[in-house]
Amino acid sequence: MAETFMARILITSAIPYINGIKHLGNLVGSQLPADLFARYNRARGHEVMFICATDEHGTPAELAAAKAGKPVAEYCAEMHAIQSDIADRFGLSFDHFGRSSSDRNKALTQHFAGQLADNGYIAEVAEKQVYSNADGRFLPDRYIEGTCPNCGYDKARGDQCENCTKQLDPTDLINPRSAISGSTDLEVRETKHLFLRQSALKDQLDAWIDSKTDWPVLTTSIAKKWLHDGDGLQDRGITRDLDWGVPVKRGSEDWPGMEGKVFYVWFDAPIEYIAGTAEWADANGKSDADWERWWRTDKGADDVRYVQFMGKDNVPFHTLSFPATIMGSGEPWKLVDYIKSFNYLNYDGGQFSTSQGRGVFMDQALEILPADYWRWWLLSHAPETSDAEFTWENFQAGVNKDLADVLGNFVSRVTKFCRSKFGEEVPDGGSYGPEEQALISDLQSRLEAYQAHLDAIEVRKAAAELRAIWVAGNEYLQAAAPWAAFKTDPDRAAAIIRLSLNLIPVYAVLSAPFIPDASEKMLRAMKAETTAWPEQMHSALSMLSAGHAFEVPDNLFTKIEDASRMEWQERFAGTRA
RNA sequence: GGCGUGGUAGCUCAGCUGGUUAGAGCGCACGACUCAUAAUCGUGAGGUCGAGAGUUCAAGUCUCUCCCACGCCA
Numbered sequence: 001m002a003e004t005f006m007a008r009i010l011i012t013s014a015i016p017y018i019n020g021i022k023h024l025g026n027l028v029g030s031q032l033p034a035d036l037f038a039r040y041n042r043a044r045g046h047e048v049m050f051i052c053a054t055d056e057h058g059t060p061a062e063l064a065a066a067k068a069g070k071p072v073a074e075y076c077a078e079m080h081a082i083q084s085d086i087a088d089r090f091g092l093s094f095d096h097f098g099r100s101s102s103d104r105n106k107a108l109t110q111h112f113a114g115q116l117a118d119n120g121y122i123a124e125v126a127e128k129q130v131y132s133n134a135d136g137r138f139l140p141d142r143y144i145e146g147t148c149p150n151c152g153y154d155k156a157r158g159d160q161c162e163n164c165t166k167q168l169d170p171t172d173l174i175n176p177r178s179a180i181s182g183s184t185d186l187e188v189r190e191t192k193h194l195f196l197r198q199s200a201l202k203d204q205l206d207a208w209i210d211s212k213t214d215w216p217v218l219t220t221s222i223a224k225k226w227l228h229d230g231d232g233l234q235d236r237g238i239t240r241d242l243d244w245g246v247p248v249k250r251g252s253e254d255w256p257g258m259e260g261k262v263f264y265v266w267f268d269a270p271i272e273y274i275a276g277t278a279e280w281a282d283a284n285g286k287s288d289a290d291w292e293r294w295w296r297t298d299k300g301a302d303d304v305r306y307v308q309f310m311g312k313d314n315v316p317f318h319t320l321s322f323p324a325t326i327m328g329s330g331e332p333w334k335l336v337d338y339i340k341s342f343n344y345l346n347y348d349g350g351q352f353s354t355s356q357g358r359g360v361f362m363d364q365a366l367e368i369l370p371a372d373y374w375r376w377w378l379l380s381h382a383p384e385t386s387d388a389e390f391t392w393e394n395f396q397a398g399v400n401k402d403l404a405d406v407l408g409n410f411v412s413r414v415t416k417f418c419r420s421k422f423g424e425e426v427p428d429g430g431s432y433g434p435e436e437q438a439l440i441s442d443l444q445s446r447l448e449a450y451q452a453h454l455d456a457i458e459v460r461k462a463a464a465e466l467r468a469i470w471v472a473g474n475e476y477l478q479a480a481a482p483w484a485a486f487k488t489d490p491d492r493a494a495a496i497i498r499l500s501l502n503l504i505p506v507y508a509v510l511s512a513p514f515i516p517d518a519s520e521k522m523l524r525a526m527k528a529e530t531t532a533w534p535e536q537m538h539s540a541l542s543m544l545s546a547g548h549a550f551e552v553p554d555n556l557f558t559k560i561e562d563a564s565r566m567e568w569q570e571r572f573a574g575t576r577a
Numbered sequence: 578g579g580c581g582u583g584g585u586a587g588c589u590c591a592g593c594u595g596g597u598u599a600g601a602g603c604g605c606a607c608g609a610c611u612c613a614u615a616a617u618c619g620u621g622a623g624g625u626c627g628a629g630a631g632u633u634c635a636a637g638u639c640u641c642u643c644c645c646a647c648g649c650c651a
Binding site: 381402477 | 617618619
């Protein structure tokens with residue numbers, strides 16, 4: 001064993017909204033790279049806590065439930081089960097996939113609000129808002145329509161007229177009506193809301209962001225912009241007049257004047273990272289101390305490295321709002337150490353669109369190909385530095401070349417050659433010479449580069465290095481040419497094949513964070529006893545000794561035919577069925 | 578309109594604090610090999626690094642202006 005330093009790593013992925021199945025752009029922007037990082041760190045022997053959840057509160061969930069003709073709680077429970085199942089089939093190895101509607105999150109959200117209020121970071125603001133008697137609810141700006149007083153456009157929204165772009169106040173509208181029911185039975189009522197005084201924490205946040213010199217520019221530039229743009233960081237409302245959400249309470253106490261209100265979804269959603277860890281403890285018969293050691297720096301979390309994954313649209317909440325909640329609480333909660341943010345993945349020249357059903361959604365992806373194919377392509381093309389582009393041609397080429405030709409075919413040619421010349425066991429005879437030493441040394445340096453990229457969460461670079469590691473096997477085999485050696489010097493061929501067979505379990509372990517299912521098949525075929533990470537190539541490549549039995553596996557990957565590609569291209573171009 | 582991020586070979590992308598003939602993979606051409614999923618390996622042809630100006634002994638890499646794409650905000 002080399003170094004045995006064991007770190008503790010807390011990983012969270014931005015939590016997907018509950019209404020509906022996410023598309024591949026959502027997947028590659030948070031959950032998938034988070035899973036890569038979690039799997040890699042577990043493989044290196046670190047202690048990992050990987051948490052995700054569904055984000056269930058807010059108006060869209062209510063509307064989606066209404067559309068489905070179900071009570072919102074029932075709708076959310078069903079959708080959570082569906083999303084959980086799909087995540088599982090994609091190999092997303094969450095330690096827990098929680099729900100922001102959990103009791104744990106309710107209690108924690110109320111707790112944070114109480115702490116913030118005690119510390120003076122909550123302001124109560126009275127505002128006038130439009131109330132719809134027919135709908136029995138307040139109408140947020142965009143749920144009111146009417147005639148624009150400026151240009152006469154009759155479908156102006158409460159916040160802005162789309163026709164003349166003039167900003168409006170809902171009370172400016174002529175003949176206002178509810179966008180939900182169309183009712184004109186509206187009245188202006190005074191209502192009170194809570195605001196998180198982010199502006200009071202601005203300097204603290206600014207200094208904190210400044211201290212994060214190793215963060216991606218995408219992350220810090222967005223944070224800086226919100227901190228300094230215009231009048232600087234603004235206070236934000238954290239409550240809404242809705243039914244579905246965390247009831248507003250000050251800790252466990254009622255909050256006078258806030259009866260019937262709930263916390264706004266952006267306030268309670270990130271708290272679910274903590275609550276989700278508590279849910280993990282509950283689900284696994286653990287104690288509070290077991291989850292608190294990940295989150296409370298006074299209870300063991302001071303040596304935890306906390307890494308968040310998210311798309312760029314989520315950066316403001318994670319660099320400012322959620323940290324403001326943590327800082328303002330005055331309690332020793334763990335702040336994020338590193339934020340890995342992603343740009344968007346575009347689909348065939350346009351955007352993935354949930355509303356238009358454009359692109360490939362997670363369930364559809366698994367209908368047509370195994371998870372590994374998607375995982376590999378998406379991760380090796382992750383939109384790290386700029387928006388990236390999914391095209392079916394690129395996808396087909398990447399999968400066929402990298403997975404089928406380079407990796408899959410390597411396993412195939414080595415195992416089949418061995419079976420035909422030596423039988424299905426690792427052959428004896430010969431010894432490793434200069435060519436073998438050169439390969440081992442090359443792989444050792446590539447291994448170190450691969451690890452460095454994964455440690456730095458450089459996803460695409462890690463994928464490229466992994467691919468180079470696969471290619472090294474083919475290069476070696478081509479140069480060593482055991483099929484030629486076998487005719488004149490069978491012992492030499494045996495040595496070459498012995499090393500080549502040993503490459504397979506090493507490839508399996510190194511590739512597992514990207515393509516866990518194929519890795520599993522490789523290990524099973526080779527009947528490998530250990531799945532330990534190959535810290536040293538020299539020893540890792542002699543794990544399978546002469547006489548070790550194996551089986552020739554079925555082809556690991558099937559190539560994508562042109563006909564299939566064109567069929568899918570057609571199928572996913574338009575509207576989701 | 579303001580802000581942000583990009584604009585590097587046909588395609589997808591690397592290029593840190595400026596320094597020899599600008600890199601990788603795919604695709605393409607040619608060659609080698611024949612164990613393997615018509616797979617693999619090698620060689621090569623492709624770029625005035627969005628445009629223009631400036632700083633410098635030296636700029637893809639810094640400054641300014643402009644153009645384009647995408648995104649956010651208003």
